[in-house]
Amino acid sequence: MTAETTVYRAERVWTLDAERPRAEALAVRDGRVLAVGTLAEARAAAGPEAREVDLGRATVVPGLVDAHAHIHGLGKSLTTVRLEKAPSVEDVLQRLAKAPASSFQGDWLLGKGWDQNEWPGAAFPGRNDLDAPFPTTPVFLMRVDHHAAWVNGEALRRAGITRDTVDPPGGRILKDANGEPTGVLVDNAMDVVEAAIPAPTREQLETRLRAALERCAQVGLTGVHDAGMDLQAFRTLQAWDAAGTLPLRVYAMAAGQGEQRHAYLEQGPWQGRHLSMRSVKFLADGALGSRGAALHDDYSDEPGQRGLLLLSPEELEARAQAFMARGFQVCIHAIGDRANTLVVDVLLRGAERTGTQALRHRVEHAQILRLEDIRRLGAAGLVASVQPTHATSDMPWAQTRLGPERLKGAYAWRTLKDAGAHLALGSDFPIENPDVLAGLYAARTRQDAKGWPEGGWYPEERLRAAEALEGFTVGPAWASFEEARRGRLKPGLDADFVALSEDPMEGPASALVDARVLATVVAGAEVFRADG
Numbered sequence: 001m002t003a004e005t006t007v008y009r010a011e012r013v014w015t016l017d018a019e020r021p022r023a024e025a026l027a028v029r030d031g032r033v034l035a036v037g038t039l040a041e042a043r044a045a046a047g048p049e050a051r052e053v054d055l056g057r058a059t060v061v062p063g064l065v066d067a068h069a070h071i072h073g074l075g076k077s078l079t080t081v082r083l084e085k086a087p088s089v090e091d092v093l094q095r096l097a098k099a100p101a102s103s104f105q106g107d108w109l110l111g112k113g114w115d116q117n118e119w120p121g122a123a124f125p126g127r128n129d130l131d132a133p134f135p136t137t138p139v140f141l142m143r144v145d146h147h148a149a150w151v152n153g154e155a156l157r158r159a160g161i162t163r164d165t166v167d168p169p170g171g172r173i174l175k176d177a178n179g180e181p182t183g184v185l186v187d188n189a190m191d192v193v194e195a196a197i198p199a200p201t202r203e204q205l206e207t208r209l210r211a212a213l214e215r216c217a218q219v220g221l222t223g224v225h226d227a228g229m230d231l232q233a234f235r236t237l238q239a240w241d242a243a244g245t246l247p248l249r250v251y252a253m254a255a256g257q258g259e260q261r262h263a264y265l266e267q268g269p270w271q272g273r274h275l276s277m278r279s280v281k282f283l284a285d286g287a288l289g290s291r292g293a294a295l296h297d298d299y300s301d302e303p304g305q306r307g308l309l310l311l312s313p314e315e316l317e318a319r320a321q322a323f324m325a326r327g328f329q330v331c332i333h334a335i336g337d338r339a340n341t342l343v344v345d346v347l348l349r350g351a352e353r354t355g356t357q358a359l360r361h362r363v364e365h366a367q368i369l370r371l372e373d374i375r376r377l378g379a380a381g382l383v384a385s386v387q388p389t390h391a392t393s394d395m396p397w398a399q400t401r402l403g404p405e406r407l408k409g410a411y412a413w414r415t416l417k418d419a420g421a422h423l424a425l426g427s428d429f430p431i432e433n434p435d436v437l438a439g440l441y442a443a444r445t446r447q448d449a450k451g452w453p454e455g456g457w458y459p460e461e462r463l464r465a466a467e468a469l470e471g472f473t474v475g476p477a478w479a480s481f482e483e484a485r486r487g488r489l490k491p492g493l494d495a496d497f498v499a500l501s502e503d504p505m506e507g508p509a510s511a512l513v514d515a516r517v518l519a520t521v522v523a524g525a526e527v528f529r530a531d532g
């Protein structure tokens with residue numbers, strides 16, 4: 001790193017530092033903040049040789065961090081067939097017909113992002129839709145929530161799935177009235193087919209990771225918490241980090257669900273320059289859209305169905321305690337209220353038994369909770385890693401699935417915060433768009449981009465502007481043990497910041513819908529700068 005000093009001047013700088021909340025300039029040297037203050041103060045600290053960058057009317061805020069996302073998944077969705085917002089099965093087929101070469105892994109055609117809730121009738125699709133256009137090419141299409149897949153007959157054949165195949169634990173192979181697999185696989189049943197898909201080539205993986213990190217820098221992210229990284233991706237990022245070519249900070253959670261967990265457990269917590277690996281991610285249940293979220297009582301729109309636990313409670317607890325004892329922070333995905341009860345139990349009991357209360361264990365999503373579980377989670381000071389855009393994506397149909405009573409503890413950010421939970425906000429990309437400004441907007445409004453519903457969906461759970469910004473800065477810093485290094489802008493902290501076209505603190509929330517990211521700076525290095 002050079003000893004060059006740079007002074008950044010902007011319309012305003014929000015520091016999130018109580019001693020000096022607002023400034024107009026920042027001096028940066030050796031990747032750290034040297035001074036924050038008036039332009040004259042920053043220049044005085046920087047000295048006469050300093051380079052100056054005038055950001056004009058921009059608002060500068062501390063580096064934005066997505067506390068729950070999937071980098072490889074984003075790279076995959078940027079390079080395979082994108083089915084988001086497809087309005088019908090016919091539209092999906094048209095998109096598949098135009099699939100680029102990068103959409104194939106081996107000879108398998110991959111796509112993701114379909115959502116039957118967007119289609120007339122909202123019924124699940126099936127293999128029949130795919131078998132005519134793709135009689136011999138295996139097709140694997142991930143649902144928008146990553147908790148169900150739609151495949152064709154050739155994919156079922158290669159995976160060895162027939163009418164006689166029984167559901168694996170934590171998974172469902174949907175079958176028609178005649179007992180034949182329909183081509184929709186829920187949760188762990190997807191693994192059976194995924195195991196038959198050849199691994200990506202090294203080149204394919206690198207292309208995907210680069211595409212994803214570039215996209216993150218463009219949307220103003222200086223860091224990402226990766227919620228379940230596979231070993232191949234981790235080794236690649238490790239090599240980039242050693243070579244100094246990893247542009248953003250990546251706080252990786254080891255993939256704790258599959259066999260790779262043994263390798264991570266053996267390795268133990270690991271810290272690089274921009275890359276850390278000191279946490280592990282498990283999944284307790286599925287998602288609400290595919291009725292895989294584990295509920296205490298039946299789904300309101302499917303009597304008899306209560307969702308799935310992906311690991312037995314005993315297995316989840318044993319795995320969590322093994323990682324805790326090895327010094328890992330444990331992060332567990334929990335959507336449904338039954339899963340959340342279990343996860344709070346597992347985290348509290350595990351922390352107690354292993355003496356690791358200081359490891360800031362996390363509930364990922366913390367989406368639908370009984371009020372008593374919110375109180376327990378908050379009283380223990382656990383991290384609630386929540387995704388504002390999940391609420392605004394799910395709000396059109398969540399009440400149909402859950403009924404009004406259960407919604408009282410659903411997507412309940414204000415209630416969680418008031419109970420004492422540490423909020424860390426994220427997007428869960430590629431399930432949602434990585435656009436962090438959309439996350440800030442959703443956190444403040446609980447409305448879609450058009451302003452629906454008026455006043456916001458359960459508006460009492462909205463966050464104030466400063467709380468939303470803290471949720472993407474200070475919150476993730478706490479959740480990754482980095483609050484003494486970043487999350488705010490003050491002398492000595494890392495020079496991670498973002499320049500925005502709009503003011504996310506004092507400007508109206510609606511301005512965030514069309515706001516632009518002008519520059520993204522990580523450790524004093526510009527990793528993105530908008531044209532013009």
Ligand SMILES: [Zn+2]
Binds near residue numbers: 068069070227428
């Ligand atoms: Zn996720």
